[in-house]
Amino acid sequence: MNNPTVVITGIGAVTPLGLNVASSWQRLIAGAEVRTPVTLFDVSGCRCQRGAQVSLPDMPEVDPRRLRRWSRATRLAAPAFREALAMAGMLDAGGFSTRKHLTLSVSTTGGAMALAEHYLRGLLAQRRGPGRVFELAHYQAHHQILDLQDHFGFRGPLSIFANACASGANAIGHGADLIRAGLADLVVTGGYEPLTELIYVGFDCLQAMSTDKCRPFDTARNGLMLGEAAAFLVLESEAHARQRGADILGVVAGYGHSTDINHLTQPHPRGVALLSAMRQALAEANLTPNNIGYLNAHGTATPLNDASECAAFAELFTGDSANVRISSTKAAIGHTLGAAGAIEAIFALQALRTGVLPPNLNIRQAETAIAARLVTEGERPVSLRATMSVNLGFGGANAALVFTKYMEGEPSGEPRLSRGIALQPPLAIVGVGTVQPESETQHMAGLAGREWPVRRVNGQRPELARWQTETRVRRASGLTVFMLEAARQAVDAAGGASVVNRATLGIVAAYHTGVLASTGKFFQNVIKDGQRFASPNVFPETVFNSPTSHLAAVLGAGGPSYSVVADESAWVSALQVAATWLANGLVEHVLVVAGEELDPLALDAYATVRWLRRGGAFVPAEGAGAVVLRRAAANDPVRITGLAEGFTHRNKAQAHSAAAQLFARFPGVRDVCLTATGTVWAGLEREFHARHSFQVPAGRPDCGAAFVASAAWQTTWAAAQVPALGRQLLVPVWGHSAQCSALLLAGTSGT
Amino acid sequence: MPNVSIDDLRKLLIDNCILKTNPAAITASTPLFGPDSIGLDSLDALQMTVGIEQRYGIPIKDSETARKVLQDLGTLRQWLAEQPDPNGAAK
Numbered sequence: 001m002n003n004p005t006v007v008i009t010g011i012g013a014v015t016p017l018g019l020n021v022a023s024s025w026q027r028l029i030a031g032a033e034v035r036t037p038v039t040l041f042d043v044s045g046c047r048c049q050r051g052a053q054v055s056l057p058d059m060p061e062v063d064p065r066r067l068r069r070w071s072r073a074t075r076l077a078a079p080a081f082r083e084a085l086a087m088a089g090m091l092d093a094g095g096f097s098t099r100k101h102l103t104l105s106v107s108t109t110g111g112a113m114a115l116a117e118h119y120l121r122g123l124l125a126q127r128r129g130p131g132r133v134f135e136l137a138h139y140q141a142h143h144q145i146l147d148l149q150d151h152f153g154f155r156g157p158l159s160i161f162a163n164a165c166a167s168g169a170n171a172i173g174h175g176a177d178l179i180r181a182g183l184a185d186l187v188v189t190g191g192y193e194p195l196t197e198l199i200y201v202g203f204d205c206l207q208a209m210s211t212d213k214c215r216p217f218d219t220a221r222n223g224l225m226l227g228e229a230a231a232f233l234v235l236e237s238e239a240h241a242r243q244r245g246a247d248i249l250g251v252v253a254g255y256g257h258s259t260d261i262n263h264l265t266q267p268h269p270r271g272v273a274l275l276s277a278m279r280q281a282l283a284e285a286n287l288t289p290n291n292i293g294y295l296n297a298h299g300t301a302t303p304l305n306d307a308s309e310c311a312a313f314a315e316l317f318t319g320d321s322a323n324v325r326i327s328s329t330k331a332a333i334g335h336t337l338g339a340a341g342a343i344e345a346i347f348a349l350q351a352l353r354t355g356v357l358p359p360n361l362n363i364r365q366a367e368t369a370i371a372a373r374l375v376t377e378g379e380r381p382v383s384l385r386a387t388m389s390v391n392l393g394f395g396g397a398n399a400a401l402v403f404t405k406y407m408e409g410e411p412s413g414e415p416r417l418s419r420g421i422a423l424q425p426p427l428a429i430v431g432v433g434t435v436q437p438e439s440e441t442q443h444m445a446g447l448a449g450r451e452w453p454v455r456r457v458n459g460q461r462p463e464l465a466r467w468q469t470e471t472r473v474r475r476a477s478g479l480t481v482f483m484l485e486a487a488r489q490a491v492d493a494a495g496g497a498s499v500v501n502r503a504t505l506g507i508v509a510a511y512h513t514g515v516l517a518s519t520g521k522f523f524q525n526v527i528k529d530g531q532r533f534a535s536p537n538v539f540p541e542t543v544f545n546s547p548t549s550h551l552a553a554v555l556g557a558g559g560p561s562y563s564v565v566a567d568e569s570a571w572v573s574a575l576q577v578a579a580t581w582l583a584n585g586l587v588e589h590v591l592v593v594a595g596e597e598l599d600p601l602a603l604d605a606y607a608t609v610r611w612l613r614r615g616g617a618f619v620p621a622e623g624a625g626a627v628v629l630r631r632a633a634a635n636d637p638v639r640i641t642g643l644a645e646g647f648t649h650r651n652k653a654q655a656h657s658a659a660a661q662l663f664a665r666f667p668g669v670r671d672v673c674l675t676a677t678g679t680v681w682a683g684l685e686r687e688f689h690a691r692h693s694f695q696v697p698a699g700r701p702d703c704g705a706a707f708v709a710s711a712a713w714q715t716t717w718a719a720a721q722v723p724a725l726g727r728q729l730l731v732p733v734w735g736h737s738a739q740c741s742a743l744l745l746a747g748t749s750g751t
Numbered sequence: 752m753p754n755v756s757i758d759d760l761r762k763l764l765i766d767n768c769i770l771k772t773n774p775a776a777i778t779a780s781t782p783l784f785g786p787d788s789i790g791l792d793s794l795d796a797l798q799m800t801v802g803i804e805q806r807y808g809i810p811i812k813d814s815e816t817a818r819k820v821l822q823d824l825g826t827l828r829q830w831l832a833e834q835p836d837p838n839g840a841a842k
Contacts, residue, residue: 206794474769532804536801537769537797540794
């Protein structure tokens with residue numbers, strides 16, 4: 001059976017140009033641009049002080065008490081999400097989603113970072129008050145998604161990608177991959193990004209922003225303009241869309257992604273990773289470059305980005321494909337980071353549907369290599385067969401999407417009306433690695449000075465200390481070193497270079513607090529010394545996917561790489577990404593890795609939310625865990641046979657219901673790991689174990705609570721038990737604030 | 752600008768650029784960038800301009816000047832000596 005065709009049935013956008021797709025598009029093609037003084041936060045210490053802000057809409061349909069609790073990120077996202085669902089015919093008269101189970105694949109780089117900035121300023125000023133708990137509980141990306149779930153009345157599996165500026169395209173690509181792999185019938189994808197001080201100051205200190213106009217592909221371009229936006233697309237299998245009679249706007253015909261390991265912030269000058277992503281996308285779409293009539297470029301207007309893109313476009317679009325029309329839309333709406341790939345995909349789709357091409361703005365002297373291909377203002381509409389949108393990000397994430405017009409035909413594949421937990425094919429765990437804390441509990445002080453018991457990793461262990469000589473990671477915090485060592489062990493255990501082909505090895509990294517040590521260091525420096533003296537050396541390390549990028553570079557991994565963020569459940573989302581890549585035949589091996597690093601700032605946060613309290617069972621920890629996966633054969637000794645996600649919750653009653661639903665998905669399983677010790681889930685887990693008389697394998701060492709790293713350790717420990725157990729073993733992954741998930745392991749003994 | 756010692760500049764370099772190099776091995780003529788250098792890159796160049804302005808109150812205003820000034824600690828010391836004292840802004 002052919003893979004299902006992935007179609008688009010709804011789009012929605014909030015941009016600096018307009019509060020929906022139609023108004024944004026009309027102003028875009030008319031050549032409008034937004035470049036105004038930034039008023040959302042103080043920029044008086046910055047070199048650049050302008051950007052593309054959104055004038056947020058009134059939202060009378062939202063309960064004012066709920067609206068007051070929404071961050072700017074949610075306020076940007078909700079209207080765009082509503083528009084996409086409405087266009088897809090998935091909103092009822094009350095404004096709720098008609099589907100109560102909805103899979104999401106979304107992206108952002110900062111989430112609601114402004115809340116975290118306010119928390120940190122308050123902490124340093126020794127401010128007290130109830131607002132601090134709210135700020136901590138709502139700044140991370142999954143909370144904006146929970147806001148959307150609450151408001152639109154649905155639950156479901158949630159994957160959040162933080163691959164820097166390519167994330168939006170990756171989120172769409174992953175949504176399409178899930179449908180092609182038969183793991184979902186309908187996925188809402190997209191991205192959102194509000195302007196925040198931390199990110200704005202970061203780009204300013206890199207001197208990456210222009211104090212003049214933003215001029216993509218101009219020879220005198222001197223920097224980008226930051227903007228903010230949200231954009232969502234409803235993707236579904238063609239069969240599913242036709243079955244429910246949805247209007248089809250276009251087809252996600254191809255997706256390609258790759259990792260550029262040239263430098264953390266500088267793309268390869270010849271754009272080799274971008275070329276690879278574009279060629280993959282064309283191959284999947286079964287098209288050639290001359291089929292692409294319009295390309296929405298990343299076009300940030302930094303000297304290096306645009307030069308790299310020009311080289312790649314000039315190489316791919318030659319001969320009879322040299323007529324491709326290319327534009328960057330970032331002069332009009334700014335660089336919207338985690339939203340960029342999603343909003344630009346919508347622009348590429350709109351070009352395909354209407355034949356109208358968004359013009360390049362502010363070009364005085366075009367880059368010679370692609371000058372003839374650049375769209376100018378006032379070009380006549382053309383008939384297009386296919387369009388492409390490309391994005392490049394910090395850390396080397398490159399992505400390309402190809403859209404084609406929908407031609408009604410026989411639906412390919414059967415509609416899948418529910419998401420199964422069984423993996424086809426199952427995944428073999430062929431290598432594991434762990435970096436776990438020392439056995440003794442130590443004491444560590446938070447920023448406020450109070451000491452708490454913690455479980456730390458001694459970075460001077462020889463196997464860790466040796467990574468510190470790697471030039472690539474000299475600016476990185478301990479998190480990268482922990483993850484590197486766990487990854488090295490897992491790859492070696494899988495057979496090393498003779499078995500695992502580094503050139504095609506894919507990497508999926510899962511994070512909870514992630515790069516908090518670097519983020520906290522950077523912003524404390526901004527608060528104490530002023531925006532003018534923000535650190536260019538630290539800012540790139542605050543980008544969520546920087547450890548992932550370092551891993552790819554140091555290991556020489558040439559396959560795709562993703563960074564997945566949330567709570568502990570990000571580990572299962574990361575395994576799900578790996579399952580998708582392996583099911584679709586994208587790569588032969590995937591390294592899935594998770595890490596956690598203790599930081600004084602995090603200790604204050606845990607004390608603020610009262611996880612840390614005198615005599616409490618919660619002992620925060622650090623370290624990393626990794627597995628290497630491939631498609632399983634029947635006699636592989638350790639296999640992941642099922643993954644379950646999507647049991648999201650926001651309070652104790654919802655958590656109880658989510659846990660009940662999770663266990664109900666595994667009716668025949670009797671052997672279940674106890675994994676919530678020391679976390680907020682411990683009582684609930686004990687209750688379910690008592691009720692169901694689960695058998696619990698004994699002996700898992702207590703390493704403290706290290707969120708995604710703990711989930712990885714539980715997996716590697718359970719993987720060591722299943723061959724002898726001879727039965728299926730369920731490993732619950734209790735996400736403390738987003739979703740509870742689980743993976744099912746099966747083993748074959750005596751092999 | 753009063754004379755700044757190579758030791759001061761070495762400390763500035765170590766404080767700002769996260770180096771694994773033995774500080775004692777960095778002399779006035781050790782190249783900071785390029786082949787046979789201590790391996791700084793463009794991010795370090797930006798970081799050094801921030802660090803110099805923060806410590807001495809003297810901004811390096813463009814990348815061409817930065818390239819000239821940041822060849823080694825000797826060129827940096829020479830350039831600082833040529834700059835007018837920014838009204839005692841040194842910290």
